[in-house]
Amino acid sequence: MPSRRQSRPDGAGEAAGKSLFAGYETLPKFYDEMFEAPGVPRPHCRELCDALDGMRPAEIAAMQEYAERSFLHQGITFAVHGEDDAQERIIPIDFLPRLLDAADWDLIERGLRQRLDALNRFLGDVYGQAHILSDGVVPTALVRGCPQYRIEMQGLRVPHGVYVAVCGTDIVRTNDGFAVLEDNLRVPSGVSYMLANRRALKRSLRNLFRRHRVRRIDHYGVLLRRTLEELAPSGVTDPCIVLLTPGVYNSAFYEHMFLAQEMGVELVQGSDLVVHNGFVYMRTTEGLRRVDVIYRRVDDDFIDPLAFRPDSLLGTPGLFHAYRLGNVTIANAPGTGVADDKSVYAYVPEMIRYYLAEEPLLANVETHLCRDPDGLTYTLDNLDKLVVKMVGESGGYGMLVGPHATPEERAAYAVELRKNPANYVSQPVLDLSVAPSHTDDGAAPRHVDLRPFILRGRETRLVPGAFCRVALVEGSLVVNSSQGGGGKDLWVLSD
DSSP: OOOTTOOOTTOTTSOTTOOTTTTOOOOTTSOBSSEEETTEEOGGGHHHHHHHHTSOHHHHHHHHHHHHHHHHHHTOEEEOTTOTTOOEEEOOBOSSOEEEOHHHHHHHHHHHHHHHHHHHHHHHHHTTTOHHHHTTSSOHHHHHTOTTOOGGGTTOOOGGGOSOSEEEEEEEEETTEEEEEEEEOSSOOOHHHHHHHHHHHHHHTHHHHHHTTBOOOTTHHHHHHHHHHHTSOTTOSSOOEEEEOOOTTSTTHHHHHHHHHHHTOEEEOGGGEEEETTEEEEEETTEEEEEOEEEEOSOGGGSOTTTSOTTOSSSOTTHHHHHHTTSSEEESOTTGGGGSOTTGGGGHHHHHHHHHOOOOSSEEOOOEETTSHHHHHHHHHTTTTEEEEETTOOTTTTOEEGGGSOHHHHHHHHHHHHHOGGGEEEEEOOOOOEEEEEETTEEEEEEEEEEOEEEESSSEEEOSOOEEEEOOSTTOOOOOGGGTOEEEOEEEBOO
16 A cells, blocks of 8 residues: 555666765754754764665665555554544554664653653642642643543542553654653553554664664553553552553554553453442453453543443443542543643643752743733734644644644634634744655655653653654644654664
């Protein structure tokens, strides 16, 4: 199943004998992940650059084709919201990896550990004594008025204070350094693509992979299971863990199957579970089996029709009651979405200072809250220069990229913005870093970001890798797969 970017195996799309980077253009406005100047690779990229540049076009095209074929054979798919045919697609893969040296990864890892610590403390606080609200650090109305705030979680104790067991944080780099674009705390997705990209690239670039001493990520499933085991209810020593999926029509169903297999746990739907006497059981061919930990990939609203949406067919009646009793753990906890709301995001640096008495290691992106009159005025006055986002959306939906929109599109968006300003934030258009990506005419710069995955049980764990997303369309800043982006492997190098 060729992609729209695939080169022919004979290299017919490239000039005969032309090296991969012969026509590569470095763009001073954007940090280039591989080149520090035209034709000058960064020290940690030099060996890979030289090796690839020495290959024939047919070899390069064959490696790209091999990576795409690997994804096709594995059935690595995603669905795009709003398409009439709702067709599953093979996620595009770019075989050219993005490299990070040990120092860059060390900064990212320390910054993510710090950030997740503060976010878990924030959730424990706002569902407890709410000191951060009474002290005026974060506005009470912003939190209590957030659609993701769950009053049902008030006063509920969670194992080890862990509300967020799995976090996928989006990180970008500009010429000013790394910054966090957003935290995904509810049901973060994409880790299967991180692992699948690695498997595909490890085969196609086997020798180069070994020579670079790339740090391993294949133990993610083991770490995820260990994290969930540590969050089991008190007194449970050999917990039964299940992964709760909305079902085959969910856009991330491939990932749900993949992760259940990686962990060696059952993949279940809400109808496979039943609550009896305050405990959760799984229906099996041998009868009912008690369930202790649920790694849920179902949104809050749908996990229990008795507690949340009564019309939900995806959840299990009584599940939240069993959770409140402490008889089952749900990861991530319901109500975590209040901490990844795009308005609350603006206060994460203050959370770090408040709870940890530390300065943030990773910067936030400048954010204007349209709920504030000054923020709304600034946004409307600069709509042609800003990115405007809906606070509860993800995946690039509900977003306006001002400089790339028509005057008519900006005017229509402004009408909706004025109707409900609290539902929007704006940010400057970032000069996202670029990395070489494969095209029919050789390598070309394309914008990239990173989504590392952080696990929190009794301790915090990260594998040294990430789902590296890439905007495959020239000049595009939108890297989401749902909006036409693809994926790369990230190589974190040893010292």
